[in-house]
Amino acid sequence: MFSYNLKLAVKSIKDRPSLTVLMVAAIAVGLGLFMTVITMAHQSENIPLSYKSENLYLIQLDNREVDAEDVPIQARMIDMTYQDSSNLMALNTAAKEQTYTFTTNGILNVEDENIQPLRSRLTVTTQGFFSMFDTPFLYGQAWSKQEDKNGDAVIVLSKETNEYLFGGINSVGKQMRIDTRVLTVIGVMDNWYLTRKFYNRSYRQGNPDQAYIPSSFAFKSNLPRMAGFDCWSTTKNSREFGNVRLDELLNSECAWLTFWAEIEGKSKLEEYKSSVNQYIENQKSFGRFPRAKEKMNDYFTNINEQLTFVNSRNSTMGFLKTVAYMFFAVCLLNAVSILLAKFMRRTKEVSLRRALGAKKSAIMFQHLLEVVIIGLMGGAVGVVLSYFGLQGMMSIRLYASDYMLKAKDLIPYYHLDWQMISLAFLVAIFSTILVALYPIWRICNVSPASQLKAQ
Amino acid sequence: MLKMENVSKIYRTDLIETHALRKVDLHIKQGEFVSVTGPSGSGKTTFLNLAGLLETFEEGDYFLDGQNVKGLNDNQLSQLRNEKIGFIFQSFNLIPDLPLFDNVDVPLRYRGFNRKERKERIEHALEIVGLSSRIQHLPTQLSGGQQQRVAIARAIAGEPKFLLADEPTGNLDSLMAQQVLELLENINAKGTTIVMVTHDDKLAKRAHRNIQIFDGQVSDLAKDSSDILIKTA
Numbered sequence: 001m002f003s004y005n006l007k008l009a010v011k012s013i014k015d016r017p018s019l020t021v022l023m024v025a026a027i028a029v030g031l032g033l034f035m036t037v038i039t040m041a042h043q044s045e046n047i048p049l050s051y052k053s054e055n056l057y058l059i060q061l062d063n064r065e066v067d068a069e070d071v072p073i074q075a076r077m078i079d080m081t082y083q084d085s086s087n088l089m090a091l092n093t094a095a096k097e098q099t100y101t102f103t104t105n106g107i108l109n110v111e112d113e114n115i116q117p118l119r120s121r122l123t124v125t126t127q128g129f130f131s132m133f134d135t136p137f138l139y140g141q142a143w144s145k146q147e148d149k150n151g152d153a154v155i156v157l158s159k160e161t162n163e164y165l166f167g168g169i170n171s172v173g174k175q176m177r178i179d180t181r182v183l184t185v186i187g188v189m190d191n192w193y194l195t196r197k198f199y200n201r202s203y204r205q206g207n208p209d210q211a212y213i214p215s216s217f218a219f220k221s222n223l224p225r226m227a228g229f230d231c232w233s234t235t236k237n238s239r240e241f242g243n244v245r246l247d248e249l250l251n252s253e254c255a256w257l258t259f260w261a262e263i264e265g266k267s268k269l270e271e272y273k274s275s276v277n278q279y280i281e282n283q284k285s286f287g288r289f290p291r292a293k294e295k296m297n298d299y300f301t302n303i304n305e306q307l308t309f310v311n312s313r314n315s316t317m318g319f320l321k322t323v324a325y326m327f328f329a330v331c332l333l334n335a336v337s338i339l340l341a342k343f344m345r346r347t348k349e350v351s352l353r354r355a356l357g358a359k360k361s362a363i364m365f366q367h368l369l370e371v372v373i374i375g376l377m378g379g380a381v382g383v384v385l386s387y388f389g390l391q392g393m394m395s396i397r398l399y400a401s402d403y404m405l406k407a408k409d410l411i412p413y414y415h416l417d418w419q420m421i422s423l424a425f426l427v428a429i430f431s432t433i434l435v436a437l438y439p440i441w442r443i444c445n446v447s448p449a450s451q452l453k454a455q
Numbered sequence: 456m457l458k459m460e461n462v463s464k465i466y467r468t469d470l471i472e473t474h475a476l477r478k479v480d481l482h483i484k485q486g487e488f489v490s491v492t493g494p495s496g497s498g499k500t501t502f503l504n505l506a507g508l509l510e511t512f513e514e515g516d517y518f519l520d521g522q523n524v525k526g527l528n529d530n531q532l533s534q535l536r537n538e539k540i541g542f543i544f545q546s547f548n549l550i551p552d553l554p555l556f557d558n559v560d561v562p563l564r565y566r567g568f569n570r571k572e573r574k575e576r577i578e579h580a581l582e583i584v585g586l587s588s589r590i591q592h593l594p595t596q597l598s599g600g601q602q603q604r605v606a607i608a609r610a611i612a613g614e615p616k617f618l619l620a621d622e623p624t625g626n627l628d629s630l631m632a633q634q635v636l637e638l639l640e641n642i643n644a645k646g647t648t649i650v651m652v653t654h655d656d657k658l659a660k661r662a663h664r665n666i667q668i669f670d671g672q673v674s675d676l677a678k679d680s681s682d683i684l685i686k687t688a
Contacts, residue, residue: 004564015552352548355509356562356609357537359530449500449509452544 001362009370012346019342020374023335027378027428030331032385035416035424037317037324039390042420043413044205045311048194049134052262053303055096056132057269058201059088059259061280062296063289065232074299075309078230078255079201083288085257089126091279094271095261099128101199102257103226104218106178108211110165118164120210121226122178123200124218130156132262133199138162140172140187143214147186151216154186161210162188181221183213193412196310198303201258203310205413207405222246227256253288273300332435339439343367350443351451360444367443371436372429379428383421390414456617456648457483457506462515464501464671475501477671478515483650485616488643490662491652498671499652500621506650507540507619508532520616537565541610541647545622547602549594549609555581556590559609566613580608584638600631607638617648624658636661 013020047053060077061084062068071077080088085100104124109117129135130142139162143154155176162171162185171185189212196203213223222243229238231254241249241256249256263269276298280289289296311317350363394414398405416424464476475498483489493499504510505517508524517524520539524532541562542548549558556577563573581587584604586597594602603623610618620639624632636658643649651662659665667674 001564001567011552348548349550352550353561353565354533355507355536355542357533357565359533359565361530362565447510449504449507452509452542452548 001365005362005366005369008366009373012342012370013373016342016345019338023338023342023374024377024381026331026335026338027375027432028381028385030328031378031382031424031428031431032389034324034328034427035382035386035420036389036393037320038423039386039416039420040393040414041317041321043415044195044314044317045307046195047304047307048196048198049303052134053307055262055264056303057261057263057300058302058306059261059276060297060299060301061276061289062291062298063253063255064230064291066290068291070295071297073309074301074306077297077299079227080257080259081253081255082250082257083253084283085259087279087283088259088261088276091275093261093275094268095263097128097132097262098260099126099132100215100257100259101125101129102215103200103209104213104223105226106223108161108165108176108178110174110176115165118161118210120161120178122211122213123209124213124215124223126215128262129199129212129260132260135192136190138188138190139170140185143186148214148216151214151220153181153183153217153221154214155183156187156189156212157185158189158208158210159191160208178213178221178223183217195413196307198306199258199260203307205410208409219246219250225249225256230255269300328431332431335432335435336438339371339436340442343439343443347443347446348451351446351448354448355452363444364440367436367440368433371432371440375429375432376425378432379425382428383416383424386424387416390416456485456487456520457481457650458516458518459505460516460518462505462512462517464498464505464510464512474671476505476512476668476673479671479673481666481673483617483648485648486643486646488640488649488661488663489651490659490665491650491668492654492656492659492665493668497668499668501671502668502673503619503621503650503652507542508536533565537562537613539616541613541615541618543603543606543610543618543620543623545625547594547599547606547626549602549605551594554591554593555586555597555605555608558594558605559612562609562613576612576614577608580612581605583611583642584608598631599627600634603627603631603635604638607635607642611642611647615647617650618642620649620651622652622654624653624655632658 049056059080060074061080062077063081063084064078080100089098102124104122106120106122107117108120109115127143127145127148135142138159140156142156143152147154155178157165157171162168165171165176166174171188174185175182176185177183192208196205197207225242227242229241229249231238231252235252235254238254241254261272263272283289353363354360391414394407394410397410398407459479459481462476462479463474466473466475479502491499491502501510505512508519519535522535524535527535550561559577559580560573563576568576578587578590581590584607586601586604586608589597589601594605597605618639623639624635627635632655639649639651640661651658653659
């Protein structure tokens, strides 16, 4: 009976092509917009490193002055001082790995005079960064702990930077310069798409770093520090710390480093917190951490918690989702009318089949099959429309950024992966079946006797 | 074969109650050819719909081939229609975009016959009605009489116990009507019970027995007095 019903369904679809096209269009247009927005939301709200995101913690210690205001929201809390960052890294804690980051800039150039120097943004960090965040490598690897300690002049390039400076070859071992300082390429990263750039707390999309260098080297070379310095009121001219007064900065109470710890499991987290609290108590004896313990706004938040907060603040996406849902609902309501028109045209044939012995379930199955086929067709067209929708949204994003962002960096956020394509088809089929329920019920309950009498 | 005892059918709206059939008692034996006549609005169509299990009734009992159909659910009624009853309509009711083969195939599909058996039955039925050479033609390529013969083929393909014919010659000229009636007589001669609604008195007289319905009441004019079963409310 399945093949018979399939044959009837296909015949019905071909029977009045205009109604079929209208139906497919209604589903496809609504689905196209819906999937465009949902894909954008999915790609931007996806938690990076989801398989370990609940183990990656941003650590924020409240070393502020006594009269500093309460900070009830983690996102508004300041970063960490260098003193505390380096002390925690030296401590024996329950963390599997720890690291900190800040951003610097410089002009990258190579020996080949045909390659124009590249003004770049670099992340300054420690060796643990790469293993904690599972950065993918194309060539070479991260620097070692010893190289970190020594402040060796090594650099890890992004894939794009390596392509620009070295033509994409395996440049491990090659030398290059940041301004006047010579460094050796130790590794080249593969494409590393993060839905949100969480490690520097910018949570931006499509803004990858061009290279990574050890913090010890950056301090040794006094590379510029692109950071906000949250200092005590007694610290004067803190903005100068971006370029000068490094020693003062490193010994100050200015918070400017983003500190991360990889801690596996709740019990290890409690152990880590206990170590940190002990450390704070110890530091209090040196006059640091002047705030009372109960008034300190220390935060240990993992990526999940941070991004849940960030995503909840994305009112634009929330608005777009609402519009997409409503538009899809309107399209589906239209589809109900079209289906009713399509099915009720066939009341006489259905009545005849019922008179000849077809059960209601057979009629229902035949029409459901037709509806599923229409849903698949609508899904296919909807996927195509959502592809173009995403391209359009990406173009708008590029335009809005004054073309500061690059298309290739944004592609991952406007990309229909197989998960989203599958979702599109599921939504298409499910919604088409949903809108068909009433028309199918109507046609199954038409009295055969009323339709079969001669006109 | 078909036995109605005290069957009544009432159509109710908010304001009006219409007694389409009133306490009908009727017994049609296996192999009979019965004509049903009566003026418009007398209840012939209602009788036909009840007999064909296309409508339910409020009172009484209806035994079809020994089985009481009262209380059967929709699926059971559908199955019974498929197995026991063949329908022939005044306007043929063929599916216009299906060839004759597929039209005759419709009731057989819902019976669950396999492909081979369906093919045999369809070819045999179309041979009986003399249209086996037109098996892939569409209904629109046939005359009215030929279309009605296809409808008859569809009705008999499943070897039902009885045929219900609603004005089978109503849309045909006299020559074609004659041909169709002869076909029905041949089918009846092989043992199939036929109940035929008609306005045509000449056709009605060709049947073994005539039942008249007037104002929802049945009077049975048996040709053979021993078969008389007259009961009016």
